[in-house]
Amino acid sequence: GAVVSQHPSWVICKSGTSVKIECRSLDFQATTMFWYRQFPKQSLMLMATSNEGSKATYEQGVEKDKFLINHASLTLSTLTVTSAHPEDSSFYICSARDPFTSGQYFGPGTRLTVL
Amino acid sequence: QQQVKQSPQSLIVQKGGISIINCAYENTAFDYFPWYQQFPGKGPALLIAIRPDVSEKKEGRFTISFNKSAKQFSLHIMDSQPGDSATYFCAACPSGYALNFGKGTSLLVTP
Numbered sequence: 001g002a003v004v005s006q007h008p009s010w011v012i013c014k015s016g017t018s019v020k021i022e023c024r025s026l027d028f029q030a031t032t033m034f035w036y037r038q039f040p041k042q043s044l045m046l047m048a049t050s051n052e053g054s055k056a057t058y059e060q061g062v063e064k065d066k067f068l069i070n071h072a073s074l075t076l077s078t079l080t081v082t083s084a085h086p087e088d089s090s091f092y093i094c095s096a097r098d099p100f101t102s103g104q105y106f107g108p109g110t111r112l113t114v115l
Numbered sequence: 116q117q118q119v120k121q122s123p124q125s126l127i128v129q130k131g132g133i134s135i136i137n138c139a140y141e142n143t144a145f146d147y148f149p150w151y152q153q154f155p156g157k158g159p160a161l162l163i164a165i166r167p168d169v170s171e172k173k174e175g176r177f178t179i180s181f182n183k184s185a186k187q188f189s190l191h192i193m194d195s196q197p198g199d200s201a202t203y204f205c206a207a208c209p210s211g212y213a214l215n216f217g218k219g220t221s222l223l224v225t226p
Contacts, residue, residue, distance in 0.1 A: 006158070034213050043204060043216045044159070093158050095214075102147060102210055106158040 002028050004096045006107035013084055014115055021079045021110045023094030029074035030096035034104070035067075038091045050077045084114040118142055119207050121217025128224050134192040136220045138205035141186065145207040149214070150179065150190045153202045162203075163190075195224045 003026040013019050023033055031052050036044040048069050049057045056069035066088075068080040077096075081088055093109040121138045128134045138148075146167055151159035165172045165179040165188065172179045178191040192199055200223050206214040 004158075032211065043218045044214075046213045049213055091156075097211065103161055103164060104149065104214055105161055106151070109156070109158040111156070 002096070002098050002101070002103060002105040004094065004105045004107040006094055006110050008110060009108060010111040010113075012113045012115065015085050016083055019081045019084055019112060021081075021092055021094075021112075023077045023079070023096065023107050025075045025096040025098075025105075028096070028098045028100070030077075031074060031099055032097045033071060033077040034095045034097075035069060035077075035079050036093045036095065038093060038109075040091075044093065047079075081112065084112070086114045088112065089114045117218070118215040119205060119217045121205050121220060123220060124218070125221040126223070128195045128222065130195065130197060130224055130226050132195050132224075134195045134199065134222055134224070135189060136203055136205065136222075137187065137189045138207075138217050139185075139187045140207050140215075142207070142209075142215075143186075144209045145215075147210055148179070148181065148188050148205070148207050150177070151204045151206065152199075153204065153219075159204060192222075195222075197224045197226055200224050 005024045007022045033050040035047045038044045047062045050069045050071040052071045058064045071077040095104045095106045149164035150162045153159040163174045163177045167183050176193045181188045202219045204219050205217040208214045
């Protein structure tokens, strides 16, 4: 099956620092990747849609200058949380769409804790 | 606005029983309906998905039933096992677009 990886799996940082999370599709090329945020015992909230070679589309209420998304290749998208604050602590999950099957496959997630 | 409504919120089933989770949607543009299984601290794993041109799809112990006219779809887990205890999410979207998730169902299968 399709495999999506994320790195790092967890990160702890001080308030005010920036954190970059990588999302890779390992065995297929993904023209579209999605970034989600999930709070404990809640569903996934779409943050943005990332299209290779173009600007990301952000959902209402998501600050594009705070959550920078770069989809530089067909297998890699990155999410940078800039000037992180404790309220940004969450579980961030990416997904990649396989254009041949239309299936959306999720990475294992990144647990971000901002002190 | 919740585009996909999922029920029940939690479910307890005895080992060997059938677990049934239901979802409903309104947007007729949706044409891809996957189910995901998520364990604590892990990303969701795609279990099974269906498109509206079929009414049922089975993969192993997992079956999706789809009712296009009622705009409802459900997941049936046959012969439920303790290892199936997880949170299950239904989702729906138009092809190529982001998924709209249900709120999730926490399933506990007791020995």
